[in-house]
Amino acid sequence: MALILSFYSYIVMFIILMMSSKMCTSFYPQQLCKPIYPAKSIPVYKKDIDLLQFPVNLEYLEAEFFLFSALGHGLDVVEPELAMGGPPPIGAEKANLDLLTRKIITEFAYQEVGHLRALNNTVGLFPRPKLDLRAENFAKLFDEAFGYKLDPPFNPYHNSLNYMLASYVIPYVGLVGYVGTNPFIKGYRSKRVLAGLLGVESGQDAVIRMYLYERAEKVVYPYNHTVADFTIQISNLRNKLAMCGIKDEGLFVPPELGAEQRISSNVLSADYYSLSYQRTQQEILRIVYGTGNEHIPGGFFPEGGKGKIAIKFLKK
Numbered sequence: 001m002a003l004i005l006s007f008y009s010y011i012v013m014f015i016i017l018m019m020s021s022k023m024c025t026s027f028y029p030q031q032l033c034k035p036i037y038p039a040k041s042i043p044v045y046k047k048d049i050d051l052l053q054f055p056v057n058l059e060y061l062e063a064e065f066f067l068f069s070a071l072g073h074g075l076d077v078v079e080p081e082l083a084m085g086g087p088p089p090i091g092a093e094k095a096n097l098d099l100l101t102r103k104i105i106t107e108f109a110y111q112e113v114g115h116l117r118a119l120n121n122t123v124g125l126f127p128r129p130k131l132d133l134r135a136e137n138f139a140k141l142f143d144e145a146f147g148y149k150l151d152p153p154f155n156p157y158h159n160s161l162n163y164m165l166a167s168y169v170i171p172y173v174g175l176v177g178y179v180g181t182n183p184f185i186k187g188y189r190s191k192r193v194l195a196g197l198l199g200v201e202s203g204q205d206a207v208i209r210m211y212l213y214e215r216a217e218k219v220v221y222p223y224n225h226t227v228a229d230f231t232i233q234i235s236n237l238r239n240k241l242a243m244c245g246i247k248d249e250g251l252f253v254p255p256e257l258g259a260e261q262r263i264s265s266n267v268l269s270a271d272y273y274s275l276s277y278q279r280t281q282q283e284i285l286r287i288v289y290g291t292g293n294e295h296i297p298g299g300f301f302p303e304g305g306k307g308k309i310a311i312k313f314l315k316k
């Protein structure tokens with residue numbers, strides 16, 4: 001009975017929501033729902049373009065990783081125009097995911113397509129860079145995180161838990177990058193897009209971390225390491241590659257690094273004030289290239305990133 005009731009109240013809520021969102025666009029004048037920016041404000045400054053194009057590299061990486069893993073195909077099938085003629089990713093596979101994980105990752109995948117669309121409309125895209133999503137490439141990263149060769153090699157596509165551990169690697173880098181870019185962005189439209197991207201990237205990171213937190217003590221078969229160990233080692237590796245101190249924390253930390261220096265539980269990674277960490281473009285490249293050097297491509301970007309900023313570092 002209670003179930004049926006809650007089902008109906010859900011439907012009623014849904015209808016009310018649908019109606020209210022309709023009303024906002026049709027019954028009321030637009031001014032009630034849209035912010036009014038000062039008359040002389042500029043939507044996108046020239047400098048914003050390079051700054052917001054930089055994360056397009058990461059959005060391509062996420063879009064292809066999530067799309068292929070969930071659906072078995074990528075942007076070239078879902079929205080070929082957004083790939084801008086860039087080469088297809090290497091070694092991306094449909095992952096062996098359970099229903100829950102597949103639903104989450106499918107949603108993330110389409111969100112990334114939306115992010116590329118938003119960036120296309122705000123600052124324009126460049127052709128998709130060459131991406132290395134081979135299982136062996138992830139295996140290499142995990143070997144580096146642990147400091148020895150895992151046996152058998154870690155395979156992100158093998159099951160849901162492995163997949164979520166591999167996903168732990170990606171949206172977080174986007175998140176800290178957006179926090180780092182924010183102070184340099186000036187236009188109101190660029191700021192709005194950046195905040196929207198940051199919000200959803202942090203949401204994705206939180207979902208992944210929660211999934212792993214619920215399984216923190218579980219041993220990742222057939223390795224002699226718990227889920228928590230994996231997160232700590234990956235976070236440590238990212239800190240090491242970026243070379244700028246601790247800006248990345250696993251699911252448990254010494255209490256000094258926890259919220260208010262009082263707690264070891266660390267379902268979210270954050271600084272002394274529980275604010276998200278920020279990273280510069282150089283730090284991001286050192287991590288996603290896996291080389292610890294923004295001038296030397298590798299890792300997920302065998303030929304490096306694209307856009308003015310990433311290319312400038314490659315040339316030096």
Ligand SMILES: *[C@@H]1O[C@H](CO)[C@@H](O)[C@H](O)[C@H]1NC(C)=O
Binds near residue numbers: 081
């Ligand atoms: C990308 O942006 C261009 C220019 O604004 C637009 O013409 C094109 O339709 C956009 N592509 C997609 C897939 O949204």
Ligand SMILES: *[C@@H]1O[C@H](CO)[C@@H](O)[C@H](O)[C@H]1NC(C)=O
Binds near residue numbers: 224
């Ligand atoms: C597995 O790890 C535990 C705890 O770190 C250690 O005590 C144990 O010896 C390890 N076992 C193997 C087979 O490596």
